[in-house]
Amino acid sequence: MRLNKTTPVPNIFFDSLMSVLSSSAVRVYLKIIRNTFGWRDENGNPKNRDWISHSQFSKVGLSNRSVTNALDELIEKNLITLTDYSGNDLTTPKQRKQAQRIFYSITNNIENNAPTNAKNDQTKAQNLRPTKEISLPKYNAKDKIPDNVRIEQIKQEQQRKQMQRDNWL
Numbered sequence: 725m726r727l728n729k730t731t732p733v734p735n736i737f738f739d740s741l742m743s744v745l746s747s748s749a750v751r752v753y754l755k756i757i758r759n760t761f762g763w764r765d766e767n768g769n770p771k772n773r774d775w776i777s778h779s780q781f782s783k784v785g786l787s788n789r790s791v792t793n794a795l796d797e798l799i800e801k802n803l804i805t806l807t808d809y810s811g812n813d814l815t816t817p818k819q820r821k822q823a824q825r826i827f828y829s830i831t832n833n834i835e836n837n838a839p840t841n842a843k844n845d846q847t848k849a850q851n852l853r854p855t856k857e858i859s860l861p862k863y864n865a866k867d868k869i870p871d872n873v874r875i876e877q878i879k880q881e882q883q884r885k886q887m888q889r890d891n892w893l
Contacts, residue, residue, distance in 0.1 A: 731762035752794040773829035
């Protein structure tokens with residue numbers, strides 16, 4: 725199945741990376757994904773890298789300084805690589821300033837760059853109760869609920885929400 729007018733984003737980005745990146749790094753990373761994975765050749769293969777001018781990043785609503793900081797953050801976390809036309813590495817701001825064109829690409833080992841956490845996805849799934857276990861008395865909209873029952877329902881709901889928040893690392 726081919727989805728037109730869409731850009732595939734690796735799931736690991738949403739599952740692990742987005743929570744540890746700054747908002748400007750998220751915007752810059754998604755712009756790079758859009759300009760690489762979002763374009764296909766006649767065989768359906770995405771671009772490996774793309775030349776993106778610094779002014780194109782302004783379309784994501786960031787200042788030049790924010791873009792530079794975001795690029796440094798993404799390079800530090802080994803999520804992107806910056807090269808010149810010949811493929812020479814441009815990791816430092818000084819190297820990037822001297823380059824005429826900067827080509828951006830997403831690193832291939834994105835899974836290895838995701839932060840590791842003591843609680844993995846299976847542990848999280850074990851800690852979350854299925855919604856069927858939550859046994860709140862059923863009342864119709866027209867029924868009057870005693871105050872003590874309603875207070876207990878609210879407490880249980882708040883506890884359930886807190887458990888979910890605690891498990892969203």
